[in-house]
Amino acid sequence: MPRRRTIAYLLSEYPGVSHTFFFREIQALRERGVLIKTASINSVVEPPDGFSSAERAETAQTYYIKSGSKLLALFRALGIAVCNPGVTLRGLREVFQLDPCNLHATTFGFFYLVEALLLGQWMRKQKCSHLHVHFAGAVATVAMITAAAWRIPYSMTVHGPDDFYHIDTYYLRRKAESASFVLCISNFCRSQLVRLVPHSLWNKFHVCPLGVDETIFFPEPREANDIFRLVSVGRLHPSKGQSVLLHAVKQLVDRGFALHLDLVGGGVDRVHLDRIVAEEGLGRFVTLHGALSNTSTRALLQGADLFVLSSFAEGVPVALMEAMAKEIACIGTVVGGIAELIRSGEEGILVAPSSVEDLSDAIAFLIEHPERRLELAKAGRARVLAKYNLSRNAALLADIFAQYGLEGGTDDE
Numbered sequence: 001m002p003r004r005r006t007i008a009y010l011l012s013e014y015p016g017v018s019h020t021f022f023f024r025e026i027q028a029l030r031e032r033g034v035l036i037k038t039a040s041i042n043s044v045v046e047p048p049d050g051f052s053s054a055e056r057a058e059t060a061q062t063y064y065i066k067s068g069s070k071l072l073a074l075f076r077a078l079g080i081a082v083c084n085p086g087v088t089l090r091g092l093r094e095v096f097q098l099d100p101c102n103l104h105a106t107t108f109g110f111f112y113l114v115e116a117l118l119l120g121q122w123m124r125k126q127k128c129s130h131l132h133v134h135f136a137g138a139v140a141t142v143a144m145i146t147a148a149a150w151r152i153p154y155s156m157t158v159h160g161p162d163d164f165y166h167i168d169t170y171y172l173r174r175k176a177e178s179a180s181f182v183l184c185i186s187n188f189c190r191s192q193l194v195r196l197v198p199h200s201l202w203n204k205f206h207v208c209p210l211g212v213d214e215t216i217f218f219p220e221p222r223e224a225n226d227i228f229r230l231v232s233v234g235r236l237h238p239s240k241g242q243s244v245l246l247h248a249v250k251q252l253v254d255r256g257f258a259l260h261l262d263l264v265g266g267g268v269d270r271v272h273l274d275r276i277v278a279e280e281g282l283g284r285f286v287t288l289h290g291a292l293s294n295t296s297t298r299a300l301l302q303g304a305d306l307f308v309l310s311s312f313a314e315g316v317p318v319a320l321m322e323a324m325a326k327e328i329a330c331i332g333t334v335v336g337g338i339a340e341l342i343r344s345g346e347e348g349i350l351v352a353p354s355s356v357e358d359l360s361d362a363i364a365f366l367i368e369h370p371e372r373r374l375e376l377a378k379a380g381r382a383r384v385l386a387k388y389n390l391s392r393n394a395a396l397l398a399d400i401f402a403q404y405g406l407e408g409g410t411d412d413e
C-alpha cells in the first residue's frame with residue numbers, strides 16, 4: 001500500500017521565542033494535510049513568561065539533535081556510521097567538498113556530519129522522505145550534508161539578509177544548486193539567489209512570503225495614552241539599528257515630545273543599548289523588556305501608538321507584519337524586502353537606514369498628525385490581509401510542496 005509522504009522540518013531552535021512564525025507555519029500546513037515531523041538543532045529556551053500550551057506540546061514531539069550529553073551523541077553517531085558505511089562515506093565526501101583548502105571549514109564540517117548522521121537516522125525511523133530547512137546558514141549546511149549522505153531530497157526557505165553577506169562561508173551557491181527547490185520570502189530574496197546560478201535553475205526559486213495569523217493579530221479597542229507610546233520588537237543586534245532609534249528618541253525628548261519606547265528582544269547588543277539609555281538620560285523614556293513570549297508582546301502592541309523598526313538589514317520582518325495586522329502605524333527602513341511589504345506613504349513610512357534625523361522627523365510627523373497615522377494603520381492591515389496572510393500563504397506553500405510530490409504523493413513501502 002502506498003502512503004503519504006512525510007516532510008522533516010529542520011530548524012535551528014524550535015519553537016523559538018523570536019521565530020514563532022515557524023510554529024504557525026507548521027500548524028497551518030498540518031491543517032492542510034501536509035505531514036510534518038519537526039527537528040531542532042538546539043534545545044529551546046523557554047521565555048520568562050513561558051510557552052503557550054500548544055508550543056509546549058510541540059516541544060514534546062520535536063527531535064532535539066543536540067540535547068543531552070555531547071559524548072553520548074558522538075557515540076551514537078559513531079554507531080550509525082559503522083552500521084551505515086555508505087552513508088558515512090557520502091557524508092565525508094560532502095564535508096571535504098565544502099571548502100577543500102579551509103581546515104576550519106572542514107573541522108566544522110565534521111561536527112555537521114555528526115548532526116547529519118543523527119538527523120538522518122531519526123528521519124529513517126520517522127519514515128520522512130524529504131527534508132525542509134528554514135534559513136540558509138549552518139542549519140542548512142547540516143541539511144545539505146544529510147541529504148547527500150542519506151540520499152534524500154532537501155529544500156530550504158531563504159530569508160536573508162545575513163545569507164547574502166556570507167555567500168562563500170554559507171556555501172550558498174552550492175546549496176542553491178543542490179536543493180530540490182528553494183522558497184524565497186521576497187522578490188528581493190529571490191533576486192539575490194538567481195544571480196548566483198545559471199538561468200536554467202531559476203525556475204526552482206519560488207517566492208513564498210511569510211504570513212501572520214489574522215485571528216491572532218487583529219485590531220482591538222485602545223484607550224487613549226497619556227503619552228505617545230512607541231514599540232519596537234527584534235533581537236538586540238547592531239544590524240537591527242536600535243541604537244539609532246534610541247538617539248532618535250533622545251532628539252524627540254529634547255524637542256519636547258512626551259513619549260515612551262518599549263523595546264522588546266534579547267541579544268548581544270543589550271549592554272551597549274543600556275549604556276546609551278544611561279548616558280542620554282533616557283531611563284524615564286525607554287524600557288528594555290528583554291525577550292518576551294508572543295502573548296506578552298501582543299499585550300504591549302495593544303497599547304502602541306506607533307511601531308518602529310530601525311534596521312540596517314532585513315528580510316521581510318514578521319514583527320512589522322504583526323504590528324500592521326493589529327492596525328498600528330509603522331515606520332521601517334528602506335532595506336531588504338521591506339519595501340515589498342510597506343510602500344512608503346501608502347501603508348507606512350520608510351526612512352533611510354542609520355539616519356537619526358530622518359527617523360526622528362518621521363516619528364514627530366506621525367505624532368503631530370493622528371489622522372494620517374490612522375490612515376496608514378488601516379492601509380497597513382489591508383496590505384497584510386491581501387499579501388501576507390498566513391492562511392493564504394500557507395496554501396501557496398502547500399501548493400509548492402505538492403508540485404514536488406510532497407502532498408498527495410507517495411513513498412514506496
